[in-house]
Amino acid sequence: MTDVLVDAPAERGIGHAVRRGLSGVAQLWLLAVIVAVWEVWTRTAGSPSFPPPSQILKELWDLYFSGPADHFFLTEQARTDFAPSLKNLFTGWALAGVAGVVLGLAIGRFRVAGLIVLPPLHFLRSIPPPTLIPFLLAVLDIGTPLQVTTIVFGVVWPVLLNTIDGVRSVDRLQLETARVFGITGARRLFRVVLPSAAPKIFAGLRVSLGFALILMVISELVGFGQGIGAHIIDAQHSFEMTQMWAGIVLLGILGCLFNLVFHLVERWALAWHGAARRNR
Amino acid sequence: MLEITDLTHSYGDHTVLEKTSLTVPDGELVSIVGPSGCGKSTLLRCVAGLISPVGGRVVLDGTPIDGVPDGLAVVFQDYSRSLLPWLTVRDNVALPLRRRGGSKAERRAAAEEALSSVGLHGAGRRYPWQLSGGMQQRVAIARALAYRPSLLLMDEPFGSVDAQTREDLEDLVLKVHRDEGMTILLVTHDIDESVYVGDRVVVLGRDPGGIRAELEVKLPSPRDQISTRADPDFVRLRTEVSRLVRGAGALEVPSEAAAEPQKESEPREEDTEET
Numbered sequence: 240m241t242d243v244l245v246d247a248p249a250e251r252g253i254g255h256a257v258r259r260g261l262s263g264v265a266q267l268w269l270l271a272v273i274v275a276v277w278e279v280w281t282r283t284a285g286s287p288s289f290p291p292p293s294q295i296l297k298e299l300w301d302l303y304f305s306g307p308a309d310h311f312f313l314t315e316q317a318r319t320d321f322a323p324s325l326k327n328l329f330t331g332w333a334l335a336g337v338a339g340v341v342l343g344l345a346i347g348r349f350r351v352a353g354l355i356v357l358p359p360l361h362f363l364r365s366i367p368p369p370t371l372i373p374f375l376l377a378v379l380d381i382g383t384p385l386q387v388t389t390i391v392f393g394v395v396w397p398v399l400l401n402t403i404d405g406v407r408s409v410d411r412l413q414l415e416t417a418r419v420f421g422i423t424g425a426r427r428l429f430r431v432v433l434p435s436a437a438p439k440i441f442a443g444l445r446v447s448l449g450f451a452l453i454l455m456v457i458s459e460l461v462g463f464g465q466g467i468g469a470h471i472i473d474a475q476h477s478f479e480m481t482q483m484w485a486g487i488v489l490l491g492i493l494g495c496l497f498n499l500v501f502h503l504v505e506r507w508a509l510a511w512h513g514a515a516r517r518n519r
Numbered sequence: 520m521l522e523i524t525d526l527t528h529s530y531g532d533h534t535v536l537e538k539t540s541l542t543v544p545d546g547e548l549v550s551i552v553g554p555s556g557c558g559k560s561t562l563l564r565c566v567a568g569l570i571s572p573v574g575g576r577v578v579l580d581g582t583p584i585d586g587v588p589d590g591l592a593v594v595f596q597d598y599s600r601s602l603l604p605w606l607t608v609r610d611n612v613a614l615p616l617r618r619r620g621g622s623k624a625e626r627r628a629a630a631e632e633a634l635s636s637v638g639l640h641g642a643g644r645r646y647p648w649q650l651s652g653g654m655q656q657r658v659a660i661a662r663a664l665a666y667r668p669s670l671l672l673m674d675e676p677f678g679s680v681d682a683q684t685r686e687d688l689e690d691l692v693l694k695v696h697r698d699e700g701m702t703i704l705l706v707t708h709d710i711d712e713s714v715y716v717g718d719r720v721v722v723l724g725r726d727p728g729g730i731r732a733e734l735e736v737k738l739p740s741p742r743d744q745i746s747t748r749a750d751p752d753f754v755r756l757r758t759e760v761s762r763l764v765r766g767a768g769a770l771e772v773p774s775e776a777a778a779e780p781q782k783e784s785e786p787r788e789e790d791t792e793e794t
């Protein structure tokens with residue numbers, strides 16, 4: 240009666256990895272062409288507003304990444320710009336994530352609560368978060384509280400709404416199984432409801448992370464604060480166009496990096512989800 | 520003692536069970552057969568307290584069932600969906616055991632033992648979706664057995680396994696039933712199986728759904744796959760059940776199906792519907 244276990248997913252994995260690698264190369268190739276065209280075009284045009292990418296990269300390097308080895312090659316400037324930006328970004332994102340999941344669980348669990356709370360939530364979500372900045376400027380000091388509040392308010396919605404949705408769409412049979420086998424309370428929450436809702440929660444967190452980066456920059460652009468966004472606006476005021484572009488490119492790189500890291504964490508945490516779906 | 524009295528259930532205006540009554544003494548293994556859609560799963564769900572019936576009562580050991588009773592385990596018909604894909608097979612089996620007390624190591628050992636008993640030795644570290652349908656079904660059975668319930672509900676528990684494994688699992692259920700004295704309701708589509716494992720076979724009918732007949736199975740115990748199935752009594756009973764199920768499947772036949780078997784044997788019969 241003992242079966243031989245065949246590991247089909249692993250075999251499929253190799254072909255999958257090769258195909259992914261190839262498509263990665265194809266994407267990089269296209270990127271290289273674009274950069275080359277950009278370089279040629281900006282060099283021939285010679286406009287001060289559009290420095291060539293080679294110059295932007297050199298500026299980026301000099302400004303931020305030419306520091307000493309014992310500071311991970313980060314310059315003094317990098318530390319003064321990155322620290323407040325990243326601190327606000329991740330504080331806001333983490334607070335919004337926790338609040339979104341906790342509130343989402345509570346609202347998703349109780350149908351009536353959902354019916355009452357959802358319409359106002361949809362209204363609040365529809366307010367473009369940057370419009371709150373004038374109000375926040377009136378009540379909060381410029382700096383971290385203002386920026387974090389803006390980020391939290393802007394990015395909590397995808398997490399909250401996805402958590403509500405995830406909690407509500409837990410498989411009925413899985414809940415019945417929990418009931419039959421006496422899995423209740425915290426164990427039910429952590430072993431059945433949260434894992435089942437996790438794919439949707441992660442999707443919400445991923446969208447939120449993108450929003451958080453955007454709001455971080457916006458709050459720095461208007462908030463007269465420190466950080467990468469403030470550096471960009473300062474550079475523009477002093478006609479340092481190459482420095483401004485360096486900041487823009489840096490934000491693009493950060494966005495890609497966050498996405499990549501998040502993707503890896505998600506794939507690790509939700510391995511069962513992808514694999515279970517492929518096997519159906 | 521499980522007492523089902525005048526159980527009626529309908530989904531919307533579609534009545535599935537009508538005034539169904541059944542009494543199961545402690546330690547009995549009752550096989551339930553009947554055509555597809557006649558309400559077998561609905562009956563089990565009412566007993567498990569997962570749905571509250573429109574009418575009638577289900578009483579377990581003197582207490583009316585209202586919510587899932589303690590010491591009850593279910594092997595769901597949709598076994599695959601009832602396993603949690605984010606837990607390993609072993610953790611799926613061990614998760615309900617928390618309630619039974621014991622250390623984590625003890626619970627894991629109990630889970631591994633149950634897995635071995637259904638022929639899944641060494642599969643504990645796998646995930647449900649890495650297993651075949653038949654193996655997943657056995658995980659669901661192992662989970663229910665490891666739980667050591669006093670009332671076990673099994674909804675077509677051997678539907679996806681091969682013939683040899685099926686016989687092994689039938690014997691496993693009989694052995695556990697004998698050793699632990701639990702009460703078992705087992706739904707099956709296999710008429711031979713219903714007679715082979717059952718102390719009693721209950722035949723359900725459709726439109727309106729209800730019990731068409733109950734047959735006592737007086738075959739010597741312990742049963743044996745070869746000799747029991749060759750026993751003339753076994754052959755007679757299986758023919759009986761087969762005829763009743765065919766009758767229950769047709770629309771107009773219930774009275775005929777109920778009347779006929781009396782000539783050949785003396786099964787305990789009740790015609791529960793008032794037509």
Ligand SMILES: Nc1ncnc2c1ncn2[C@@H]1O[C@H](COP(=O)(O)OP(=O)(O)OP(=O)(O)O)[C@@H](O)[C@H]1O
Nearest residue numbers: 530531535553554555556557558559560561562596
């Ligand atoms: N949740 C539900 N909502 C509406 N109708 C339902 C529901 N569950 C079952 N039914 C209907 O009730 C009837 C009996 O269903 P049930 O699942 O109890 O049948 P069954 O005897 O277990 O059938 P099978 O042998 O195919 O598993 C069927 O006609 C089915 O369509």
Ligand SMILES: [Mg+2]
Nearest residue numbers: 559560596674
């Ligand atoms: Mg069924």
